[in-house]
Amino acid sequence: MWSIWAVTLIVIVAVLIKRLRSPLTALPGPLITSITSLWIKYQEFSANRRLCIHELHRKYGPVVRLSPNEVSFTSLEAIKEIYASGGSGYDRTELYSLFAQFGQKQDDVFDLGQRKRCFADRYSLTNIMRKDSMASIQENTAAFVRKCMDTSGTSVDVYVLLHCYALDCVTHFMFSPGGTHSLTKSKDFELMEELTYHNSLQKNLLAHYLPGLEPYFPTFLLPRLSPKSNQYVLDKVEEGLSADEYTLVRRLLSKDNGLHNIQVAAECKDHMAAGIDTTGDGLCFLMWELSQPHNRHVQERLHLEVKQVPADASLEDLPYLDAVVKEALRLAPPIPMSFPRYVPKGGRIIDGYHIPEGTIVSCQPYSVHRLNEKVFPYPDTFWPERWLEPDGANDRNRLFFAFSTGARGCTGKNLALVEMKILLRDVYSRFKTDVAPDMHGSMDIDDQIISARPKDQTCRLVFTPYE
Numbered sequence: 001m002w003s004i005w006a007v008t009l010i011v012i013v014a015v016l017i018k019r020l021r022s023p024l025t026a027l028p029g030p031l032i033t034s035i036t037s038l039w040i041k042y043q044e045f046s047a048n049r050r051l052c053i054h055e056l057h058r059k060y061g062p063v064v065r066l067s068p069n070e071v072s073f074t075s076l077e078a079i080k081e082i083y084a085s086g087g088s089g090y091d092r093t094e095l096y097s098l099f100a101q102f103g104q105k106q107d108d109v110f111d112l113g114q115r116k117r118c119f120a121d122r123y124s125l126t127n128i129m130r131k132d133s134m135a136s137i138q139e140n141t142a143a144f145v146r147k148c149m150d151t152s153g154t155s156v157d158v159y160v161l162l163h164c165y166a167l168d169c170v171t172h173f174m175f176s177p178g179g180t181h182s183l184t185k186s187k188d189f190e191l192m193e194e195l196t197y198h199n200s201l202q203k204n205l206l207a208h209y210l211p212g213l214e215p216y217f218p219t220f221l222l223p224r225l226s227p228k229s230n231q232y233v234l235d236k237v238e239e240g241l242s243a244d245e246y247t248l249v250r251r252l253l254s255k256d257n258g259l260h261n262i263q264v265a266a267e268c269k270d271h272m273a274a275g276i277d278t279t280g281d282g283l284c285f286l287m288w289e290l291s292q293p294h295n296r297h298v299q300e301r302l303h304l305e306v307k308q309v310p311a312d313a314s315l316e317d318l319p320y321l322d323a324v325v326k327e328a329l330r331l332a333p334p335i336p337m338s339f340p341r342y343v344p345k346g347g348r349i350i351d352g353y354h355i356p357e358g359t360i361v362s363c364q365p366y367s368v369h370r371l372n373e374k375v376f377p378y379p380d381t382f383w384p385e386r387w388l389e390p391d392g393a394n395d396r397n398r399l400f401f402a403f404s405t406g407a408r409g410c411t412g413k414n415l416a417l418v419e420m421k422i423l424l425r426d427v428y429s430r431f432k433t434d435v436a437p438d439m440h441g442s443m444d445i446d447d448q449i450i451s452a453r454p455k456d457q458t459c460r461l462v463f464t465p466y467e
C-alpha cells in the first residue's frame, strides 16, 4: 500500500517539477496555470472562458499563460504571427473537429490550397454582387421588412427573424433556387430552430476532452444532432447540378475538385452553420445597440445617410453604414473567443517570448478590440464615428479581428457584410426602432464553443415607420 502512495507522490512531484521548469512558467499568469489545465477547462465548462481570459489580460498585460500548454495574446504582432505568418498561420487544434459535418473533417475534405482556390471566386465581392445573387438577398430583406411592417406597433422578436434572414441568405447563396424561405414557410422555419436553439456547450466540450469515452456516454450527454438540416443539405447536393451558376454547390460539384457528394455536403453544411448564428447574432446585437435611447443620434444619422441614396446605389457610397457595422462587430464580435492554434515545429518567438512547439496559442477578438486602447479609445462605448477618423485608420483596420485574418480567416466575410448592410439600409431608411416594453430577456453575451449569442435568445423591438 505504502509503495503505491510513494510512487504516486513521486509521479506528482516529477510532473510539478517538469511544469515549473517549462519555459512557459516565465510567462505572466497566475501560478495555478503553470501547474494544471483543469482551471481553464473549468472556466470553459462554466461558459466563463472569455471573461476570465479578458480579466487575466487586464491584470497581466498582452501575454498571459492559460495552462501549462496554452498562452493567450492581444497584440497586433501576435495576431500577424499566429494567424498570418506564411499566409495561413499556424495549424488549428483538434477543437475544430467539433465542427466536422457528416463525419468529414474539414481538412480531409480538401486541403487549404484547394479550398482557397475553390472559394476565392465564389465568395469574391464580384460574385456576391452579381445581379441574380443580389436579387435573392434583396428578396430576403424585403420579406424581413414585410414582417416588421405587419406588426402595427406591437413588438417583434428580431432575434428570430434575423436568424431566419441569415439562413435564407446563406442557403440561397449555396443552392439557389433551392434556398430556404424560413421567414415565410413553417417547414423551413424548423431548420432555423434546429440550428439555432440548442444548449450543447458542455456536451460538445465533454466529447472534445474525452473523445475515447464518447461512445459510452448516455444519450443525454451527447451533443444534439440536426437531422432536418442534414437531410435538407443532402437533398440539395443531389439536385446541385441544376443550381444557379453563381452558387457554392455548383462550384463544389465541378469535376476538377473530384469531391464525393458526401464531401460536398459536409462543406455546404459547414458554411451553412458558419453563416447563420454569426450574421444573425451580429445583426441582433447591432439593432439592439441602435435601439438604445442613448444611441438615438446614431440611428438618426444612419437614417439620413441611407434614405438619400437611390435603391441601386453602391454600398460603398454609405460610409456611415460601414462605420456602424464595423463598430458593432468590434464591440460584440459574434465569434469573440480564442481561435486556438499549435505553435509549429521548432517553436516560435511571439511578442518577444520564445514559445515551444506544440503550445496552444490564440488571440480572442473580445480582448483584442478592448485592450488596445490607443487604437480604440473608450473601448466599451458604441461609437461608430471612430471609424470615420482618417487618423489611425490603418491601425484600426489592422486590429479589427472579428473575421480573423490570413488564409484561415472567415471565408464568408464579404457575404456577411453585404447581407448585414442591405438589411440595415432597407430597415433604417423606413423605420425607427426602440427596445420594446415587453423585452425582458437578457442580451448579455453568452459563450458557446468559440462563438457567443445573446443570453436569452430573444430581442424584442418596436418598429415605427417614418412619416
Ligand code: HEM
Binding pocket: 106, 170, 270, 271, 272, 274, 275, 276, 278, 279, 282, 329, 333, 334, 335, 339, 340, 401, 402, 403, 404, 407, 408, 409, 410, 411, 412, 413, 415, 416, 450
Ligand atoms: C458577421 C458574420 C461573421 C463573422 C463575424 C464570422 C467570423 C468568422 C471567424 C472569426 C472565422 C475564423 C474562426 C477561426 O479561425 O477559428 C470564420 C471562419 C469561417 N467562416 Fe465566418 N463569420 C461570419 C459569417 C460567415 C458567413 C455568412 C459564412 C458563409 C456563408 C461564413 C463562413 C465561414 C467559413 C466557411 C469559415 C471557416 C474557414 C476555414 O475553415 O478556413 N462566415 N468566420
